[in-house]
Amino acid sequence: MSITVSVNDASLQVTIAIVGSFDFSLFNEFRAAYINLKNDYRLYVVDMSMVEYLDSAALGMLLSMRNALGQQSKIELQGANEFIKNILMISRFDKRFDIH
Amino acid sequence: MGQRLTVLVIDHLLSDAAELVDTLSQEGCKVFCPDHANEIIHPFHLEHIDLLCLNPYTQYQSGWQTIVNIKDAARLKAIPILFLCDNNDASMQESCMLEGCFDILIKPFRYRQIAFKINAVAEFRAMQKTLSTQRDEMIMHNEKVLYDHHLAKIVYENITHSNCLNDAALSHFHYGSHTFNGDVILAAYKPSGGMHVVLGDFTGQGLSAAIGALPLADIFFDWTERGFLLKQIILEVNDRLKDILPPNMFCSAAFVDINPNNDGIEIWNGGLPDLLYFSSANKLPKRFKSKNIPLGILSSDVIDYQIDHALFTPGDRLLMFSDGVHEAVDLMGRMFCDAILHPLYKGEMAVDHAVDWLIQQLQQEEILENPHDDMSCIGVRLDVNIGMEVAKRKSLPDYYEVPADFSFEYVLGADSLRSTDPLPYLLQILTTVPGLNHFSSQIFMILSELYSNALEHGVLNLSSNKKSSHDGFSQYYEERKIRLAELKMGYIKFSARVVSDTSQRLLILSVEDSGDGFDFANLNYNLSCSELLYNRGLALLNRLCSKLEFSNGGRVVTAHYQW
Numbered sequence: 001m002s003i004t005v006s007v008n009d010a011s012l013q014v015t016i017a018i019v020g021s022f023d024f025s026l027f028n029e030f031r032a033a034y035i036n037l038k039n040d041y042r043l044y045v046v047d048m049s050m051v052e053y054l055d056s057a058a059l060g061m062l063l064s065m066r067n068a069l070g071q072q073s074k075i076e077l078q079g080a081n082e083f084i085k086n087i088l089m090i091s092r093f094d095k096r097f098d099i100h
Numbered sequence: 101m102g103q104r105l106t107v108l109v110i111d112h113l114l115s116d117a118a119e120l121v122d123t124l125s126q127e128g129c130k131v132f133c134p135d136h137a138n139e140i141i142h143p144f145h146l147e148h149i150d151l152l153c154l155n156p157y158t159q160y161q162s163g164w165q166t167i168v169n170i171k172d173a174a175r176l177k178a179i180p181i182l183f184l185c186d187n188n189d190a191s192m193q194e195s196c197m198l199e200g201c202f203d204i205l206i207k208p209f210r211y212r213q214i215a216f217k218i219n220a221v222a223e224f225r226a227m228q229k230t231l232s233t234q235r236d237e238m239i240m241h242n243e244k245v246l247y248d249h250h251l252a253k254i255v256y257e258n259i260t261h262s263n264c265l266n267d268a269a270l271s272h273f274h275y276g277s278h279t280f281n282g283d284v285i286l287a288a289y290k291p292s293g294g295m296h297v298v299l300g301d302f303t304g305q306g307l308s309a310a311i312g313a314l315p316l317a318d319i320f321f322d323w324t325e326r327g328f329l330l331k332q333i334i335l336e337v338n339d340r341l342k343d344i345l346p347p348n349m350f351c352s353a354a355f356v357d358i359n360p361n362n363d364g365i366e367i368w369n370g371g372l373p374d375l376l377y378f379s380s381a382n383k384l385p386k387r388f389k390s391k392n393i394p395l396g397i398l399s400s401d402v403i404d405y406q407i408d409h410a411l412f413t414p415g416d417r418l419l420m421f422s423d424g425v426h427e428a429v430d431l432m433g434r435m436f437c438d439a440i441l442h443p444l445y446k447g448e449m450a451v452d453h454a455v456d457w458l459i460q461q462l463q464q465e466e467i468l469e470n471p472h473d474d475m476s477c478i479g480v481r482l483d484v485n486i487g488m489e490v491a492k493r494k495s496l497p498d499y500y501e502v503p504a505d506f507s508f509e510y511v512l513g514a515d516s517l518r519s520t521d522p523l524p525y526l527l528q529i530l531t532t533v534p535g536l537n538h539f540s541s542q543i544f545m546i547l548s549e550l551y552s553n554a555l556e557h558g559v560l561n562l563s564s565n566k567k568s569s570h571d572g573f574s575q576y577y578e579e580r581k582i583r584l585a586e587l588k589m590g591y592i593k594f595s596a597r598v599v600s601d602t603s604q605r606l607l608i609l610s611v612e613d614s615g616d617g618f619d620f621a622n623l624n625y626n627l628s629c630s631e632l633l634y635n636r637g638l639a640l641l642n643r644l645c646s647k648l649e650f651s652n653g654g655r656v657v658t659a660h661y662q663w
Contacts, residue, residue: 002407004408004409017409019366019407019409020329020331021544023548024552024577027574027577028577031574049362049363049364049411050359050362050364050366050409052329052540052541052544053540053541053544053545053548054541054544054545055544055545055548055549055552055637056545056548056549056636056637056640057552059636060567060573060636064573079362079411081361081362081541083541083542084541087545087640090640090643091636091640
């Protein structure tokens with residue numbers, strides 16, 4: 001599986017790690033990673049440090065996640081490589097996500 | 101029976117000798133009866149003799165000495181001896197038995213007695229001949245097997261040892277229970293920096309187990325060098341092994357991809373004992389369990405590819421070993437995993453020396469002297485410089501000096517569109533271009549945007565407007581799946597051209613589809629609206645590419661990418 005979810009109920013934090021290609025083929029799997037959680041969490045970390053390839057559908061999937069979660073939840077996009085970080089920035093994702 | 105025997109008769113009592121010669125001849129034997137015994141005790145003569153009839157009191161030479169000489173001369177041939185004894189000489193008869201004679205002939209001779217004994221000797225000789233022929237065949241066969249093993253071992257070592265196992269970050273051991281080892285340890289540098297490492301354990305031991313190692317090693321080294329991803333390599337190895345191995349054979353293995361570029365490792369474990377990951381932050385090692393079916397059992401279409409990953413800090417260590425270590429039995433009859441390995445599992449030892457420590461344990465428990473299974477282990481000291489020197493050395497001349505100039509077309513009709521994801525193949529071809537391999541993320545984005553536009557909007561005639569709400573977004577991809585599965589007509593054509601020399605480095609990629617085209621005059625490349633779920637692809641390409649062109653009513657999109 002290219003998506004791994006780890007939940008920390010003590011700190012109300014969820015980490016969704018994606019490996020390899022983050023593209024439309026992960027559509028259902030990525031949505032399942034945050035939509036089926038029992039709790040509302042404060043912080044959702046999308047760990048992109050192992051993402052090598054990205055397509056624009058993945059950007060749509062991230063925005064879809066942003067819309068699905070309440071505004072009180074923070075989403076952090078973490079560890080993207082230089083190229084992908086650059087794509088996130090030119091797509092103005094810094095307005096809606098914390099990019100690290 | 102008797103006619104096939106050649107008999108040597110030695111008796112100084114000439115009348116006895118003559119009588120015996122006569123009877124033997126009548127029985128069909130070829131008989132020699134020399135006047136002087138010394139001349140016949142010679143290896144050349146003995147070669148042809150099937151039976152010796154000897155009077156131990158012969159006066160030509162001491163009879164006993166004759167026996168010794170004959171036994172010396174024909175050590176391997178073991179010629180049966182019939183002693184010629186007087187009826188009343190009981191002590192002599194006993195000495196003959198002790199001397200290892202085949203039988204005795206009692207004087208005076210009786211015809212029937214001789215005939216029976218000759219028959220018995222003939223049968224004995226026939227059996228002896230069969231045995232010695234079989235023995236010679238076995239010696240020949242054994243020599244041939246040893247020779248074959250020797251040759252196969254050279255080939256095997258040439259293929260499995262194009263390794264970078266001597267890299268300072270790695271330490272390993274590899275003990276086989278046979279000439280060939282069913283365990284394989286391979287490590288290879290990736291062209292973009294970092295390393296792929298694999299430990300494989302084929303079912304069984306010896307040559308039959310080692311045979312699957314050849315395609316595994318071949319694909320592993322070749323594909324790693326050409327920049328393939330771990331997943332592609334694993335699935336290819338799996339399919340190849342599934343094709344060639346008999347159903348009861350497979351390969352348990354762990355693959356590790358070390359990425360110094362992002363301090364990450366990716367682990368695929370299919371049937372090996374837990375991989376142990378030691379970091380300075382935790383005393384207990386993290387255990388990476390097997391989450392996959394071993395290689396060569398299921399076809400890749402139905403495989404559930406499960407990996408683990410971890411971020412490392414320099415100095416963290418990864419340790420993996422085969423079943424042979426895990427299930428080795430100590431002197432008290434306990435398995436290693438239940439007894440000896442505890443300090444390792446509990447993090448109660450200096451992991452820097454874990455590999456040496458394991459060797460020491462195997463020695464102490466006297467397993468190395470008489471191994472029952474192949475045993476291998478590899479430890480990796482993770483660091484940000486693994487494979488980076490090699491990548492730098494390789495990429496510089498690649499990047500600046502090796503020109504490329506090629507083009508190709510790749511057309512997928514409806515049947516192929518339904519069943520094939522063309523992107524990995526295209527990405528593979530394009531990233532073989534010297535220098536372009538450093539920009540695979542960029543190429544993937546260009547390819548995937550052009551392809552999904554052509555497929556979704558062109559061939560499948562889906563409208564992006566559907567994606568405007570969250571539910572629509574989801575429905576869009578459901579609809580894509582359904583329409584693609586039902587696709588009967590249409591095509592997509594990729595045309596690529598690469599020119600890379602001292603003056604320019606350019607990739608021109610065109611994608612044409614069989615759809616209705618679209619109105620490209622009113623395209624909006626505005627990326628400022630960060631809320632819209634769609635319409636971002638072309639705008640991103642516009643940023644990424646030096647030129648983006650539309651033609652044939654929007655059915656053809658051409659991207660120019662420079663690096």
